Amino acid sequence: MKSPFRALSSIIGQGPCVFFSALLLSAHAWAAEDLPQPFEDPSRLVVIGGSLTEIVYALGEEENLVARDSTSTFPPEAAELPDIGYMRQLSPEGVLSVSPTAILALEGSGPPETVDVLEKASVPMVIVPESFHREGILDKIRFVGAALNAQDEAEELAADVSQEIAAAQRQTENVTERKRVLFVLSMEGGRLLASGTGTAADGIIAMAGGINAVGVFPGYKQLTDEAVVEARPDVVLLMDRGGDFDTGDEELFANPALAGTPAGQNKAVVRMDGSYLLGFGPRTAGAVRDLATALYDTKTLAN
Amino acid sequence: MQMLLSRQLAGAPEGDRSALARLVLGLLLLLLAAVAGLSIATGASDASALSVVESWFLETQETALSTRDRLIIYDIRLPRIVLGILVGASLAVSGALMQGLFRNPLADPGIIGVSAGAGLGAITVIVLGGTVLGPVVALLGIYTLPLAAFAGGLITTLLLYRVATRRGQTSVATMLLAGIALAALSGALSGILIYLADDRQLRDLTFWGLGSLGGATWTKIWAAGPIILAALVTTPFLARSLDALSLGEASARHLGIPVQRMKAAAILSVAAATGAAVAVSGGIGFVGIVVPHLLRLIIGPDHRYLLPGSALLGASLLLLADAVSRTIVAPAELPIGIVTAVFGAPFFLWVLLRRRDMLDL
Numbered sequence: 001m002k003s004p005f006r007a008l009s010s011i012i013g014q015g016p017c018v019f020f021s022a023l024l025l026s027a028h029a030w031a032a033e034d035l036p037q038p039f040e041d042p043s044r045l046v047v048i049g050g051s052l053t054e055i056v057y058a059l060g061e062e063e064n065l066v067a068r069d070s071t072s073t074f075p076p077e078a079a080e081l082p083d084i085g086y087m088r089q090l091s092p093e094g095v096l097s098v099s100p101t102a103i104l105a106l107e108g109s110g111p112p113e114t115v116d117v118l119e120k121a122s123v124p125m126v127i128v129p130e131s132f133h134r135e136g137i138l139d140k141i142r143f144v145g146a147a148l149n150a151q152d153e154a155e156e157l158a159a160d161v162s163q164e165i166a167a168a169q170r171q172t173e174n175v176t177e178r179k180r181v182l183f184v185l186s187m188e189g190g191r192l193l194a195s196g197t198g199t200a201a202d203g204i205i206a207m208a209g210g211i212n213a214v215g216v217f218p219g220y221k222q223l224t225d226e227a228v229v230e231a232r233p234d235v236v237l238l239m240d241r242g243g244d245f246d247t248g249d250e251e252l253f254a255n256p257a258l259a260g261t262p263a264g265q266n267k268a269v270v271r272m273d274g275s276y277l278l279g280f281g282p283r284t285a286g287a288v289r290d291l292a293t294a295l296y297d298t299k300t301l302a303n
Numbered sequence: 304m305q306m307l308l309s310r311q312l313a314g315a316p317e318g319d320r321s322a323l324a325r326l327v328l329g330l331l332l333l334l335l336a337a338v339a340g341l342s343i344a345t346g347a348s349d350a351s352a353l354s355v356v357e358s359w360f361l362e363t364q365e366t367a368l369s370t371r372d373r374l375i376i377y378d379i380r381l382p383r384i385v386l387g388i389l390v391g392a393s394l395a396v397s398g399a400l401m402q403g404l405f406r407n408p409l410a411d412p413g414i415i416g417v418s419a420g421a422g423l424g425a426i427t428v429i430v431l432g433g434t435v436l437g438p439v440v441a442l443l444g445i446y447t448l449p450l451a452a453f454a455g456g457l458i459t460t461l462l463l464y465r466v467a468t469r470r471g472q473t474s475v476a477t478m479l480l481a482g483i484a485l486a487a488l489s490g491a492l493s494g495i496l497i498y499l500a501d502d503r504q505l506r507d508l509t510f511w512g513l514g515s516l517g518g519a520t521w522t523k524i525w526a527a528g529p530i531i532l533a534a535l536v537t538t539p540f541l542a543r544s545l546d547a548l549s550l551g552e553a554s555a556r557h558l559g560i561p562v563q564r565m566k567a568a569a570i571l572s573v574a575a576a577t578g579a580a581v582a583v584s585g586g587i588g589f590v591g592i593v594v595p596h597l598l599r600l601i602i603g604p605d606h607r608y609l610l611p612g613s614a615l616l617g618a619s620l621l622l623l624a625d626a627v628s629r630t631i632v633a634p635a636e637l638p639i640g641i642v643t644a645v646f647g648a649p650f651f652l653w654v655l656l657r658r659r660d661m662l663d664l
Contacts, residue, residue: 067634085635088503089510091517093379094634096371097348108503112445113518121374185502199502219501 035142036126038149039102046098048087049106051281052128053078055144058282059153067098074275092117104147106130130280132203134165137280164285171301172209172292179295181210182233182263185220190255192223200278208291225257233263235295239274270294324608327601331615338622342384345626347633350375383519387625388618389531390584393576395617396538398591399609403545404569405475411591412577414482415570416459419489421581424455429507430496449523449582456578459485464570473566513638514587516625527579534576535614541569542606587640589647590617600658
């Protein structure tokens with residue numbers, strides 16, 4: 001029971017609805033008129049969503065932060081702020097108890113009843129959309145910048161992040177043999193819970209020049225042994241949760257289907273921090289670079 | 304209080320406990336009032352209930368409340384307390400009714416399929432709300448989930464009742480067995496939906512299963528309150544029949560009890576009360592089992608006192624559990640189902656260990 005709970009809780013804001021992410025994939029940058037009005041009084045700011053918290057810090061607007069949600073654990077200073085709970089299960093009185101004058105929330109924050117009460121309390125709230133590609137990150141930065149009246153800083157940060165990500169992605173441009181990557185969210189009873197399409201894991205694998213080994217279903221699903229064989233992963237990607245909660249190589253390859261795949265034969269496993277890998281925030285360029293380096297021989301990577 | 308009552312009990316374990324029962328009912332009423340007072344006064348924020356009371360009597364500039372405090376007291380804590388009382392009372396009374404009707408100490412509303420059906424309704428909305436059921440959600444808004452849960456519970460119960468009723472007679476044994484089959488079917492259908500769910504929806508499902516009074520609003524109370532109250536008002540009329548039923552169905556019939564009508568009324572009350580309660584608060588376990596047994600230990604099995612006593616104690620305990628859930632990890636919140644089980648289960652075990660002989664299961 002413990003491990004899927006932890007596994008799910010460490011994923012920050014996964015794909016909204018498959019349909020919406022499909023829509024957003026084709027969407028371009030948000031027009032200026034779609035961006036929110038700046039908060040009138042951002043002096044007591046609450047941020048809901050780990051990547052938004054990272055952006056607030058990256059913009060240097062952190063002095064106004066009074067609380068954060070449980071997915072906001074980076075930078076470490078953020079983790080010291082009061083925690084108002086998991087972003088999908090916020091308690092109205094809990095949020096109001098920190099007397100917020102402005103709330104920045106990632107798409108999917110809730111439940112709706114809490115959002116209702118917060119609207120009733122007339123706390124200004126900006127909902128930031130999320131999608132799992134480069135433009136999605138830049139939009140998040142522009143949204144946060146507009147809401148905090150830091151448009152110029154946001155444009156600067158967006159340009160930097162865009163450039164870094166583009167550079168990180170260029171590394172794998174000339175790779176001819178794309179690695180098939182199997183992202184495993186958790187292992188329960190020897191069965192793999194793997195990422196399909198429309199998820200943050202799917203997005204980051206594509207950005208790092210890999211191919212999602214199971215691109216046939218949306219969201220996270222348990223794979224049958226035959227599907228594992230069929231997926232032919234070259235590499236298994238896992239979230240590094242630190243310490244004893246990790247799924248060890250031994251446990252992973254005790255699954256005979258997985259042991260028979262190229263990944264199993266070469267014991268090719270990559271572990272990365274969950275919020276770093278799947279956050280889709282300012283640190284994503286680094287995550288793309290790290291993942292690409294872990295996937296490919298440095299010789300095949302362009303600088 | 305417990306010790307005093309135990310000593311009184313030891314004096315006259317077999318005798319008439321009416322006087323004691325009436326005393327306990329009075330004490331429970333006081334307990335509920337005290338817990339409700341405590342609940343309105345505490346919470347994650349520093350909003351003061353005292354200043355609200357002050358503002359009723361002294362309309363001066365100093366006592367005028369800030370909008371925020373007023374909102375927290377009137378729109379967050381108060382509906383939550385009312386909902387907690389309604390849900391706690393209906394869960395405990397439903398448990399007592401089911402244990403009386405099935406003459407089985409393990410019976411709870413889950414047996415007649417309410418929980419499984421309500422769960423299926425809720426899961427359907429959580430998983431399909433964004434796609435297939437989109438138009439329904441657009442129409443009913445945030446009340447889609449409670450309505451679906453209520454409908455799911457009621458439909459399952461009615462189905463079960465039909466299956467178990469032959470020639471105007473409802474067999475409780477058939478109902479129990481058919482209930483297990485229907486629960487398995489609901490479980491399988493829920494399983495399909497869980498398989499379809501994405502991980503955000505899975506998180507929502509987990510939290511729904513753990514229960515919460517967090518979404519309490521006045522609108523929800525206006526929707527669920529009348530149903531729960533109607534069911535609770537019916538139950539005292541069933542007390543005499545349930546007492547007679549404890550002698551066996553045939554004996555009850557010879558005593559002139561309209562057994563079939565009584566069964567129908569009891570099952571409908573439980574389905575309505577539990578369905579409405581589960582719909583607004585998710586899955587809150589343990590109240591329906593612990594409360595009636597605790598009361599039986601003290602005041603005996605007489606349903607005239609057991610039913611109202613269960614309502615009062617159930618409401619008090621759930622409010623107390625909610626107070627813990629609201630404050631223990633503030634400003635975040637712990638699901639109340641965890642609190643009821645973490646405190647309820649060991650306490651119940653302790654009671655069982657100490658007073659096994661009294662229970663006579």
